[in-house]
Amino acid sequence: GAVVSQHPSRVICKSGTSVKIECRSLDFQATTMFWYRQFPKQSLMLMATSNEGSKATYEQGVEKDKFLINHASLTLSTLTVTSAHPEDSSFYICSASQASGGTDTQYFGPGTRLTVL
């Protein structure tokens, strides 16, 4: 089946630093990738949708200058949390879809736990 990986699985950083999270589709080409954020005991909340080669579409309330998304190839998308603060601590999950617009099944990565001290 389709496999999506994320790296790192866990990261701890100091306040004010930037952190990059990678999302890779290992055995298929992902036209669309999604980034979600999950707080403890809460739903996954969509942050942004990215299509390969174009700018990401951010959901309302998500700061595009703080959460930089790059989808440079059909197998890799990156999320960079810039100038991270403790309130950015969360579980970040990506998913990838083979169909443009994400109307096909989404395949999820295992998630990245970010802790900002």
Place this chain on the structure above:
Amino acid sequence: GNSVTQMEGPVTLSEEAFLTINCTYTATGYPSLFWYVQYPGEGLQLLLKATKADDKGSNKGFEATYRKETTSFHLEKGSVQVSDSAVYFCALSASDYGGSQGNLIFGKGTKLSVKP
């Protein structure tokens, strides 16, 4: 707006017990409904789905029926196994939702623990 509400866990069952995890939704239009499962240390996996009213999704002994009249999509399994221990997420995708096309809206997840 669109939303998904599912029963809070954790749910603890003995092996071979009957499982029900309730899920109700609020949506405009005609959403597709999904159940995702997340095993420990792994990403979410699609378990089953239904795209229109009265459809029944089924997989690995789990099933759920799309009930438009009660806006529900309850997950059931007749006899659970220890290997079913995981977190289960109910979700909907509404094509006329004001976000990105294909956007999934998730419930909070229900953790299931099955004891031998």
